[in-house]
Amino acid sequence: MQKISNLNTLKLFESAHIGVVIHTWDTSIVYANPQALNLLRLSYEQIIGKDSYDSQWHFIDDQYQRLNIKDYPVNRVVAGDRIQNKVLGVIDGSKERISWLMANAYAEHGLNESGFVIVTFIDVTDSHQGFSFEQIVENAQDIVVVTKSDKLKAPLGPKIVYVNKAFEKLTGYSKEEIKGETPRILQGSLTDKVACKKIHDALEEQKPVTEILLNYSKTGQPYWLDINIIPLFDRNGEVTHFAAIERDVTENRFHLEQLTKRNEDLKLLKDELKNLVAERTRELQQANEKLALLAYFDPLTQIPNRRYFVDQSTRLIHFCQRHEHILAVGLLDIDDFKLVNDKYGHDLGDEVLSALGACLKDFFRQDDAYCRWGGEEFAFAVVSTELQSTEKLCLRLLSAINAMTISSDTGVKLSINVSIGVCVRQANPNEPLDSYMKIADGALYSSKSKGKNRVTFASDVK
Incomplete structure (x- = not known):
């Protein structure tokens, strides 16, 4: 424990918002901060001195499968690996809900018996999802187009990198035909130049923009789109792409008063859909968690099976x-x-x-x-x-x-x-x-x- 007490960061661990667990090289635990005890659902007495084989540990992977002991972060480090951003689930009989943690682990003082293994845990339960957003977008009725954020000027940019099935159905272009092209190939002589400039200026400033625009299909058929374009950010906060969410409003284009009201209704509908997706997401996650519990607990007596x-x-x-x-x-x-x-x-x-x-x-x-x-x-x-x-x-x-x-x-x-x-x-x-x-x-x-x-x-x- 003397080496650990000399670590400059040890005093910070007690008030840290991340869980910190320190193992000796035989995987025995010599230190765990309060956040680690909370995340792992263990008391100080239940964790100190215990190793990776002790019975109160119970991890699952992000596929809800029991995690093999050799794949525990500390054992992976002892085997010579460095663990980065590995998502684990914590499950036991005291709570119905599964806690999802992101684990990082590394060796301190060398890969030998005199060293320590430091494992950190961050609670990512709220952001852990059990479904694919790509699958939702691909099958959405609204048109979705994603472009790169660089080279915005005509005639080549911005380049399209993704379109969903609704885009193919409306425009007649396949994914293979449209990738690498610019959305400008959908515009024609009657497309509103003022609206196009408004969109271009917003993209240059990396801001969201909403417009109604006249476009043309592969066969030259005109149609009106209600377009909402938003910037997409990477982990560093940099805009790398733009996503356009589009709805065909051709049928009602010439009823401007009704269309204005519909736009307001569409905004409310999108909010309702967002709430509905969030609700269904919670229900799906709860269902997955209950299935995981059923795999380990008897449904009648509510004790382990x-x-x-x-x-x-x-x-x-x-x-x-x-x-x-x-x-x-x-x-x-x-x-x-x-x-x-x-x-x-x-x-x-x-x-x-x-x-x-x-x-x-x-x-x-x-x-x-x-x-x-x-x-x-x-x-x-x-x-x-x-x-x-x-x-x-x-x-x-x-x-x-x-x-x-x-x-x-x-x-x-x-x-x-x-x-x-x-x-x-x-x-x-x-x-x-x-x-x-x-x-x-x-x-x-x-x-x-x-x-x-x-x-x-x-x-x-x-």
Whole structure:
């Protein structure tokens, strides 16, 4: 930590608006500023001393796929890469919404074991979109033309670089024919020169402009356009292109009073469309986020599903092996659950499952792994330093479930019992999770055969 304390920027990190996390070369975290804790949804105790394999980390990529541990920013830097502007999603069971972060990471004091890896995070949730604006523009009914911003003077400029399908339909020119040409090829002898000069002057000053202009199609057919031209800026604030959004108003061109009113209506309509697109964008993003949550959480009980549990438990196995801890993997099954369904109906059966899920969520810590394994079976995995504390924890769990009371809308009140089987082992990364689950399943069967409502341990720990 001494090297880190000597960094000139360290004092600035505490009040910075970006998240800053500092790892040692083995990926253990030695520093995280307040903004990093907020963005990563972790407390100081949950992050300091932990490494990239610890279970509370949960990143997804911008395609909503689980990010492989080797692709975490710190691990990429340790492998010799420098991470720039990588977009990551943070997901867990505490919030429905996914947080989207832009990560940058680099090595400090060299690519060796005496160095550090500094990772910064910026919240880009509001700007992250799950769709293509190009697809919207390409299929819009309004005509869209994009030109370069340089060489504006006649006869060659400005050069067209993009037109959408609506342009091809109205003018008869294909994309291949029109690219590299100037919009002036659409003008003719009756095109208003004053309006053309107004447009040219606005482009020279790099300002937006609106005009109604007479143009001609490839076959010489005249048409009137309501044209709105806006400058497009790059990241440095420089104007690189102009975009013209055009609407065919030929039919009403000679009704000037009505057209003036229509222009006002069109402005309101564009505002409404803008709001509608923004609303649909939010709905689409929320739908994508809910789909991502469904991939990792059980929709009935609102706790992690088997897929999430397997991922978290595998991490716990690696953690226990590195720190020489023991791992307890348990399976619990509701006793006589079929009788509940047969007597009270499946709706009350679903309430029982939801109540048990809520009990497990309250009972286990954030660092523990638990899930609905399937049907009326649930699973859990916890790290411990001794067998006795694990046994006490499992007995407390049994008591907590026995103390539950489930009440239905029809006035029925009932309690449940569960049988639990627990495998307690010294963790071995080469031993798959399935082997732990098979042993736990055998212990669960033993609990059932001995009269139910009990815990049976299968342990090789002394």
